[in-house]
Amino acid sequence: MVTYSLKQLQDGSWCVCRLGFSLFSDLRLGAAIKLAREVARDEHLRSGRSVCVEMPGMESAIRLAQYARPPDVLERAA
Numbered sequence: 521m522v523t524y525s526l527k528q529l530q531d532g533s534w535c536v537c538r539l540g541f542s543l544f545s546d547l548r549l550g551a552a553i554k555l556a557r558e559v560a561r562d563e564h565l566r567s568g569r570s571v572c573v574e575m576p577g578m579e580s581a582i583r584l585a586q587y588a589r590p591p592d593v594l595e596r597a598a
Contacts, residue, residue: 524556526575557585
């Protein structure tokens with residue numbers, strides 16, 4: 521599964537990351553969530569892979585979105 525993550529910067533702004541690399545930065549939280557969901561949904565539609573969006577929580581990551589492959593694709597892959 522591909523994971524896009526939100527990360528808060530020291531100045532209070534947020535960035536959207538993938539594989540530890542910042543793709544977009546200096547965003548407000550709402551804009552970061554919206555952009556991360558759009559990018560994740562686009563990747564899922566183009567590649568067919570499962571993709572999710574997460575942000576840090578107090579004890580564990582909070583999943584904000586998940587785009588999974590259709591069940592019939594999963595059954596054929598098994």
